[in-house]
Amino acid sequence: MMIHIKMIGNYRDHLPPASKNGMIEIEVPDGTTVHDAISRFGIPLDDSSVIVLNGLTVDMNTPLQEGDVVTAFSAIAGG
Amino acid sequence: MYIFEGKASEPVYLWVNEDQVEVRSAAHVWGKEVPETTDILKVETHPEARVACIGPAGENLALMAAIMNDKNRAAARSGVGAVMGSKNLKAVVAMGNKNPPLFNPDAMRDISVDTSKNVGVDIKKGSNLRIYGTAYVPQVTNTLGILPTRNFLQGTFEHADKVDGVALKEQYLIKNVPCYRCPISCGRLTEVPDGPYKGKGEGPEYETISSLGTGCGVSNLAALTKANYLCNEYGMDTITTGMTIAAAMEMYEKGYISEDVIGMPLRFGDHDAMIAMIHKMARREGFGNDLAEGSYRLCEKYGHPEIAVTARKQEFPGYDPRGSQGMGLLYATSNKGASHMEGDVAYEEVFGVPVKENPLTTEGKPELVKHFEDSFALIDSSGLCVFLAIRYVFSKERMVWPVRLADMMNLTTGAGYTPEEVLKAAERVYNLERMFLIKAGSGPEHDTLPHRMLHEPLPDGPAKGKVVELDKMLPEFYKLRGWDEKGYPTKEKLEELGLPVS
Numbered sequence: 001m002m003i004h005i006k007m008i009g010n011y012r013d014h015l016p017p018a019s020k021n022g023m024i025e026i027e028v029p030d031g032t033t034v035h036d037a038i039s040r041f042g043i044p045l046d047d048s049s050v051i052v053l054n055g056l057t058v059d060m061n062t063p064l065q066e067g068d069v070v071t072a073f074s075a076i077a078g079g
Numbered sequence: 080m081y082i083f084e085g086k087a088s089e090p091v092y093l094w095v096n097e098d099q100v101e102v103r104s105a106a107h108v109w110g111k112e113v114p115e116t117t118d119i120l121k122v123e124t125h126p127e128a129r130v131a132c133i134g135p136a137g138e139n140l141a142l143m144a145a146i147m148n149d150k151n152r153a154a155a156r157s158g159v160g161a162v163m164g165s166k167n168l169k170a171v172v173a174m175g176n177k178n179p180p181l182f183n184p185d186a187m188r189d190i191s192v193d194t195s196k197n198v199g200v201d202i203k204k205g206s207n208l209r210i211y212g213t214a215y216v217p218q219v220t221n222t223l224g225i226l227p228t229r230n231f232l233q234g235t236f237e238h239a240d241k242v243d244g245v246a247l248k249e250q251y252l253i254k255n256v257p258c259y260r261c262p263i264s265c266g267r268l269t270e271v272p273d274g275p276y277k278g279k280g281e282g283p284e285y286e287t288i289s290s291l292g293t294g295c296g297v298s299n300l301a302a303l304t305k306a307n308y309l310c311n312e313y314g315m316d317t318i319t320t321g322m323t324i325a326a327a328m329e330m331y332e333k334g335y336i337s338e339d340v341i342g343m344p345l346r347f348g349d350h351d352a353m354i355a356m357i358h359k360m361a362r363r364e365g366f367g368n369d370l371a372e373g374s375y376r377l378c379e380k381y382g383h384p385e386i387a388v389t390a391r392k393q394e395f396p397g398y399d400p401r402g403s404q405g406m407g408l409l410y411a412t413s414n415k416g417a418s419h420m421e422g423d424v425a426y427e428e429v430f431g432v433p434v435k436e437n438p439l440t441t442e443g444k445p446e447l448v449k450h451f452e453d454s455f456a457l458i459d460s461s462g463l464c465v466f467l468a469i470r471y472v473f474s475k476e477r478m479v480w481p482v483r484l485a486d487m488m489n490l491t492t493g494a495g496y497t498p499e500e501v502l503k504a505a506e507r508v509y510n511l512e513r514m515f516l517i518k519a520g521s522g523p524e525h526d527t528l529p530h531r532m533l534h535e536p537l538p539d540g541p542a543k544g545k546v547v548e549l550d551k552m553l554p555e556f557y558k559l560r561g562w563d564e565k566g567y568p569t570k571e572k573l574e575e576l577g578l579p580v581s
C-alpha cells in the first residue's frame with residue numbers, strides 16, 4: 001500500500017531527494033506500523049521527536065492504512 | 080522598577096544613566112517611527128544605551144500598540160504601547176554597567192554551563208529553533224489542523240509551505256539574532272532585497288505568520304515580511320494587527336462592511352490591502368480609526384460581534400483551540416485575555432514539551448493549564464525566556480518542580496528559596512492578577528470564548544467537527560485553583576497565599 005511521509009524542519013534532511021516540500025509517497029507492506037514507517041529514514045529519534053498519524057496523536061504501534069500521512073518533527077517549545 | 084503615574088503635559092522620555100534619572104523632552108521624536116526614534120535617542124544619550132519606545136501607533140492610542148525594544152523586539156500584547164502614549168511617554172532609555180554582584184558567581188557559572196550542556200534540544204546546533212526560528216511552526220500547526228486560517232474559518236492553510244521557516248530561510252534570511260547572550264538565537268534578521276516589499280528588519284516569527292499571513296489568507300511571503308517590518312516601525316502587535324484585519328476581511332466578504340466604508344476591497348488573501356490597512360490603523364486614518372480599536376470593538380460597531388475571535392477582547396494567537404482544547408481553557412482564563420504567553424499548554428498538546436498530550440481531549444487539561452500558568456508566572460518573574468526555561472521548570476513526570484530555577488535564583492540573590500516557596504510565589508502572582516482583574520471589572524463572567532470556538536465546529540483537518548468543550552474544563556479548573564464555583568478566589572486561598580482578602 002502507498003502512504004505519505006512528511007518531515008518538518010530539520011528532519012527534512014533525512015528524506016530522499018525525490019521528496020517535495022518535505023513530503024514523499026512510499027510503498028509499505030500491509031501491517032506496517034507508524035514506528036516501522038518512520039524508522040526507515042534514519043532519523044535520530046529522541047525525547048524531542050513527535051510523530052503524528054494524519055495529524056492525530058496515536059500509539060507508535062498503530063498499523064497504517066492506504067493513504068495515511070505520517071508526520072515527524074523535532075519539537076521545540078516555541079511559537 | 081519604575082512606575083509611571085499620571086500624564087506628562089508634553090511628550091517626554093526617561094533617561095536612566097546608571098543611578099541618574101532624568102525626564103527629557105521628546106518633542107523632537109514625537110511622530111517618528113521606532114527605528115528613527117531609537118537612533119536619535121541613542122545619539123543624544125549613549126551609543127550603548129538600550130531604548131524601549133513607542134511608535135506612531137502608541138502615540139495615536141491604537142489599542143494594538145506595542146512597546147518596542149532594541150527596534151525589533153516587542154512587548155506586544157494588550158496595548159501597552161497605547162498606555163505609554165496616553166502618558167505622553169515616548170521612550171525609556173537605559174544605560175548601566177554596574178551589575179549587582181552575584182551571591183555565588185562560581186556556582187552560578189557551573190549551573191549555567193550544566194544547563195547549556197544538559198537541558199533541552201532547543202539549544203543544540205541542529206535544532207529547529209536555531210535553524211528556522213519559530214517560523215518552523217506553521218507546518219506543525221497545519222499538520223494538526225490548528226493553524227489559524229482566514230480568521231479561524233479554517234484550521235489548515237493550503238499554502239503553508241509558502242510562508243514557513245524553510246521558505247523564509249531560503250529567500251530572505253540574513254542571519255539569526257539572539258536576545259542578550261542567548262545561545263539559541265531564534266530571532267531572524269531578514270531582508271526583502273527588491274520589489275514593492277523591499278525592506279530589512281526582523282521577522283516574521285510564527286505568531287506573525289499565523290496572523291498577518293494565514294490569518295488573513297495571505298501567502299505572499301515578501302508582503303508578509305514587509306507587513307512585519309511595518310508593524311515594528313509603527314510599534315504594533317502583529318497578532319492583534321493581523322487578526323483585526325482578518326476580522327475586517329471576513330466582515331467585508333460577508334457584506335457587513337462595504338467597500339465605500341473601507342476605501343477599497345478587502346478580501347482574504349489580498350496582501351496589498353492588508354498592508355494598506357496597517358498604515359491606516361497606525362495612523363487612525365479613515366477606516367483605520369475603527370481598525371485601531373481591535374476586532375472586538377470593530378465587529379460590534381458593525382453589528383457582528385460573533386466574528387471577533389477574542390477573549391477578554393484580545394485577539395487569539397496562533398493555535399486554534401478547537402484542535403487544542405487546553406489552549407481553549409487557557410485563552411478563557413488567561414489574566415491577559417487570549418494569550419499563549421500566559422501558560423502555553425500547546426507546548427505539550429502540540430510540541431510534546433516536555434511530554435506529548437492529546438490535543439483533542441479535555442481530560443487532565445485543567446490541571447495542565449494551572450501548571451503552565453503558574454510556571455509561566457514563575458519564569459516571567461525570574462526574567463528568563465520560556466523557550467528554554469520551560470524545560471527546567473518541569474520534571475519528567477510533568478509536575479511543576481522548579482529545582483533548577485530555585486537554585487539559580489538562590490545563587491544570584493542568596494535568598495535561599497525552596498522550590499515550594501517559589502511555586503507558592505507563582506500561584507500568588509496568578510491570584511493577585513486575578514484579584515486585580517476582578518476589581519477592574521474583568522471578573523469570572525469573562526472566562527469564556529467567542530461564538531466561533533464554542534458553536535462553530537472546525538470544518539477541516541484532523542480536528543474537524545470539534546468545538547472547545549469549555550464547560551467540561553472550567554469547573555474543575557476553578558476547583559484546582561481553590562476558587563469558588565463562580566470563579567472567585569476563596570478567602571482561604573487568599574489567606575494561604577498571603578494576599579489581602581477584601
Ligand code: SF4
Pocket residue numbers: 256257258261262263264265266464465466467
Ligand atoms: S532568549 Fe528566547 S526569544 Fe530570545 S533568542 Fe533566545 S530563545 Fe529566542
